[in-house]
Amino acid sequence: MPTHTDALKSNLGEAGSHLASAAAAAGEAIKGAASAAGDELRLGKANVKSELADSALSGIAAAEAGGGAAREQVDALMDKGRDLIDSAADLIRERPLASFGVAFAAGWIIAKLARSGGDK
Template sequence: MSPTSTDPVMTNLGECGTQLKQAAVDASAAVRNAASAAGEELRLGKAAVKADLADGALAGLAAGERATQLAGEQFDELMDKGREFADAAAELVRERPLASFGVAFAAGWLISKLGRSSK
């Protein structure tokens, strides 16, 4: 066959098709690479979030343990003060039994009057 005037157009169209096919292959590879990179970033981010949550949980547990320890110390101090107060009251009753009876009687009378007046 002899060359015609449309042969260069057909050649150019053929090369255009080849280039478009290669562009599609390259785009597909780029999308696969981007998806792979995004997946890896997600895995790294997930690991970082898990590590941060674990660290936060450990810090919370440590704070709870310390708060429990401090509460126990406060309770012990209050119990000691209560014992001291009870000992001081017992000592006062031993030293002044008549005055102690009078104060107890007056307090009971006052409480009973307050209880009756509210009815």
């Protein structure tokens, strides 16, 4: 019959064996987690690079579109300026005396303002 000491030794040996197995399993789990984290990190890095490249391309496209929009606005302003000049020319043709009087009065006011600003 085994003694209590023998049973104690046997149970402690078995516990030690289970602890060694648990430690090995924990080590494998940590290695697996580190490997998975490394894979996720590489995937995340690739995704970040891809999004940054897409962002740069979108920025370049926006800059190109901005140039086209600026040209459209300049063309629209030039058309409005031409329309205004044409309207003024038509008004001068319809009422030449009134136009001369308005131009003369505007010139006189501007000259008066320019002279009074220089005296101070």
